[in-house]
Amino acid sequence: MNQKVVEKLGFIMLFALTALTIFFLITIIYFIAVRGVKVISWEFLTQFPKDAMTKGGVAPAIVGTLCLTIGAILFALPLGVACAVYLCEYSPKSYIVNIIRMSINNLAGVPSVVFGLFGLAIFVKIFGFGVSILSGSLTLAVMVLPSIISTSQEALMAVPQSYREASLALGASHWQTIKKVVVPTALPGILTGIILGIGRVAGETAPILFTAGTFYMRSYPKSIFSETMALPYHIYALMTEGTRPDQQVRIAYGCALILLLIVLSVSAIAVVIRQSQRRLYVH
Amino acid sequence: MYTNNIKECMKFEDVNFYYYNKQALKNITFSVPENRITAIIGPSGCGKTTFIRLINRMNELIPGTRMEGKIFLNGKEIYTQDTDVVDIRRSVGMVFQKPNPFPKSIYENISYGLRINGIRDKSYIDAKVEESLKKAALWNEVKDRLHDNALGFSGGQQQRLCIARCLAVEPKVILFDEPCASLDPISTAKIEELMLDLKKNYTIIIVTHNMQQAARVSDFTAFFYLGSMVEIDLTSIIFTKPKQKATEDYITGRFG
Numbered sequence: 001m002n003q004k005v006v007e008k009l010g011f012i013m014l015f016a017l018t019a020l021t022i023f024f025l026i027t028i029i030y031f032i033a034v035r036g037v038k039v040i041s042w043e044f045l046t047q048f049p050k051d052a053m054t055k056g057g058v059a060p061a062i063v064g065t066l067c068l069t070i071g072a073i074l075f076a077l078p079l080g081v082a083c084a085v086y087l088c089e090y091s092p093k094s095y096i097v098n099i100i101r102m103s104i105n106n107l108a109g110v111p112s113v114v115f116g117l118f119g120l121a122i123f124v125k126i127f128g129f130g131v132s133i134l135s136g137s138l139t140l141a142v143m144v145l146p147s148i149i150s151t152s153q154e155a156l157m158a159v160p161q162s163y164r165e166a167s168l169a170l171g172a173s174h175w176q177t178i179k180k181v182v183v184p185t186a187l188p189g190i191l192t193g194i195i196l197g198i199g200r201v202a203g204e205t206a207p208i209l210f211t212a213g214t215f216y217m218r219s220y221p222k223s224i225f226s227e228t229m230a231l232p233y234h235i236y237a238l239m240t241e242g243t244r245p246d247q248q249v250r251i252a253y254g255c256a257l258i259l260l261l262i263v264l265s266v267s268a269i270a271v272v273i274r275q276s277q278r279r280l281y282v283h
Numbered sequence: 284m285y286t287n288n289i290k291e292c293m294k295f296e297d298v299n300f301y302y303y304n305k306q307a308l309k310n311i312t313f314s315v316p317e318n319r320i321t322a323i324i325g326p327s328g329c330g331k332t333t334f335i336r337l338i339n340r341m342n343e344l345i346p347g348t349r350m351e352g353k354i355f356l357n358g359k360e361i362y363t364q365d366t367d368v369v370d371i372r373r374s375v376g377m378v379f380q381k382p383n384p385f386p387k388s389i390y391e392n393i394s395y396g397l398r399i400n401g402i403r404d405k406s407y408i409d410a411k412v413e414e415s416l417k418k419a420a421l422w423n424e425v426k427d428r429l430h431d432n433a434l435g436f437s438g439g440q441q442q443r444l445c446i447a448r449c450l451a452v453e454p455k456v457i458l459f460d461e462p463c464a465s466l467d468p469i470s471t472a473k474i475e476e477l478m479l480d481l482k483k484n485y486t487i488i489i490v491t492h493n494m495q496q497a498a499r500v501s502d503f504t505a506f507f508y509l510g511s512m513v514e515i516d517l518t519s520i521i522f523t524k525p526k527q528k529a530t531e532d533y534i535t536g537r538f539g
Binding site for chain 2: 092093160162166167171173
């Protein structure tokens with residue numbers, strides 16, 4: 001075959017595959033939006049569920065998901081970034097450090113339900129936090145740590161060595177160099193990791209199944225030691241429990257749409273921050 | 284070699300340097316005069332860059348390296364137990380082969396060295412930024428764009444910014460590691476002119492691949508070959524009647 005034809009075919013194939021991927025994404029969003037938008041109203045956003053989850057709103061689930069997500073990021077962010085900084089900037093090249101790196105990568109592949117069981121055993125039982133927002137947040141934090149660590153690490157490694165040398169050659173200490181040059185330069189990349197992390201944390205069901213979630217609440221969670229409703233868990237409950245599937249499935253789509261919007265808006269905020277940082281650091 | 288009115292700034296005594304088991308520098312012994320430009324020339328891989336990175340102790344950042352011998356800066360040994368590396372790096376500035384400004388504004392690049400030293404006085408920093416940029420012959424080009432990102436400037440301007448950044452910390456010695464390797468002839472000429480101006484107040488060591496450059500700017504030239512310092516003398520002598528055969532062969536382009 002002629003080189004030009006091959007090139008053309010290759011291009012068409014790649015374009016078609018890209019289009020297919022986007023098609024799936026759009027279909028999912030369209031499917032959920034069309035069904036979800038019918039049930040979303042002010043009442044749906046602000047009321048408690050009524051009549052055995054067949055009427056009313058999902059306000060406590062929205063609040064619960066926000067609490068769990070914020071809690072998980074509060075724990076995972078400083079821990080993950082600190083760990084990445086240590087592994088990238090301080091740790092000597094040794095056998096043990098290699099094992100730590102490998103373990104972190106493997107941790108990223110552990111199924112989320114296993115993290116749920118881990119959270120039940122450690123946070124709920126041994127630490128005695130009970131089924132609560134605290135236990136759920138910690139479990140989600142542990143689950144999302146490896147991905148925050150590895151994306152932060154990649155961002156730090158992408159900082160040119162010449163920046164570090166320039167800073168050290170001016171008489172800056174190792175820590176000053178990290179704080180004022182390396183981390184600010186890597187920030188857009190680190191933020192990307194956090195955006196992805198937030199998306200995962202907000203949407204995960206299995207880790208909160210045994211550690212934080214409950215089907216129904218009469219009030220908002222009172223403290224970090226209360227159990228809570230959460231959107232993904234509520235969808236699961238609506239689809240598996242109850243006696244009026246026809247009513248419940250409609251509400252589940254509403255929840256799915258809200259969940260999607262929460263994740264998208266968090267991502268959008270982070271993208272804006274990242275872009276402004278990028279303008280600052282990469283011309 | 285030196286006439287009476289030249290003072291010694293640095294002295295190297297039997298300096299050996301190793302990357303793991305490979306010896307990169309062999310028994311380097313010579314001294315560097317104050318307020319003069321000393322050029323280090325030699326073929327690629329002869330240890331020029333390794334050598335000047337010893338002076339501000341940058342090679343320590345590379346794992347598996349080892350240094351033997353003594354280096355004196357203004358009479359004080361710099362490789363001892365109680366030497367403060369940070370002090371050494373403050374008095375020995377470095378300009379790298381590729382311009383490496385931080386991805387921050389011109390102003391932040393220059394004030395960086397002051398702020399890490401704990402200087403907070405805004406008016407002092409402002410004055411120092413202006414002074415450094417003027418010394419680096421960059422002020423007129425950037426005075427209205429001090430808060431623009433440094434990465435938006437040309438390579439030659441970035442390199443002069445790096446020189447200004449280095450001057451702001453008031454070093455005594457400035458090391459230039461092939462500072463014009465990635466620059467065009469006009470920027471190169473500006474930097475060479477700048478170096479000649481700076482030698483009044485600073486001791487300068489420049490590593491260069493470009494023999495014309497060494498001949499144009501330096502007072503003394505050292506020829507390095509295979510990790511050894513073959514010969515050092517007045518630049519005029521090195522380029523006209525070197526004592527060593529190897530130096531002559533390199534100068535006349537028989538190898539390199």
